[in-house]
Amino acid sequence: MAESALTNTGATLTPPAGWRGLVADWASDQRAFKKVSWGKAMMWIFLLSDTFIFSCFLLSYMTVRMSTPVPWPNPSQVFALHIGGTEVPLILIAIMTFILISSSGTMAMAVNFGYRRDRVKTAVLMLATAALGATFVGMQGLEWTKLIMEGVRPWGNPWGAPQFGSAFFMITGFHGTHVTFGVIFLIVIARKVLRGDFDRATRGFFTSRKGRYEIVEIMGLYWHFVDLVWVFIFAFFYLW
């Protein structure tokens, strides 16, 4: 009840926009993020901390790659596949990129249909997102298997600097874990949407808080972040 009272106070005053708004929001003795719910703000702050984790991984990868006198294996050749007798560079990674972007697209539309209270479309789009995410993880498993069969280990590989293996397994492994957890939570929330939990404001089994369709958007934030991280991994690890 206290939460709704606060929200109402914020809604009656129209806060200033732009720089004045920034100063006023932070200076006022109340909520800094006016109409943003606590759930969304906390997800953003979690994503910020996750940004630093992935930044540290990519930074350590940059450091080992820059500081080794041994030549770095060429990712274009390492991740090439033989298709119809010709060697296509990086093709599996490109397909994985398109799959993850598509899953972000379906997620964005799921959020939209969620706010329109279209239960079935929201759930179907979320399940499609989960299916694309699972496909992505599957292809990553394929890639790991191929590289391990070719002799890539965290401490060495047949083509050059031994740090290649440790950077590869650490970065893609951590990203793949994020995708896997995203898929699990997508399925959990899609089930809730389909059941109508957010229409009846059913309390969650874990937090005991009332369900709202904003949860779909918060889930979307996490999923888009996973896609966002892949954009950076694709650029720095696979293309550089």
Added chain:
Amino acid sequence: MPHAGAHVEGQRRPQVRAHAEGQQHPIRLYLVVWGWLFILSTFSYLVDYFHLQGYLRWSLILLFMILKAGLIVAVFMHMAWERLALVYAILVPPVAVLVFVGIMVFESDYTLLTRLLFFRAGS
């Protein structure tokens, strides 16, 4: 890019109505951004496919990466419609990472130098 940018600008007006029930934007906007992400990913793949090298390769990779990241954060994650207090609270701290990059570039140059000076001689 001006195409998608125009859409983002065009969506600013119904903001007041959108806040009544979360973020509501036309599906078309998401499809346009989706399309642009596909195009930009294809471009960055082609950078590798055509074996572009040197500064051209690196600047193109970074350009496509930043454009893709910007589209995802601004439209898919709805950052373009959030209040400035939240936008800066989330987007400013990662700037510290760039400082960290600078520090580690110096550090790895130094490590490489010492490795070349003291470990090459023996082999």
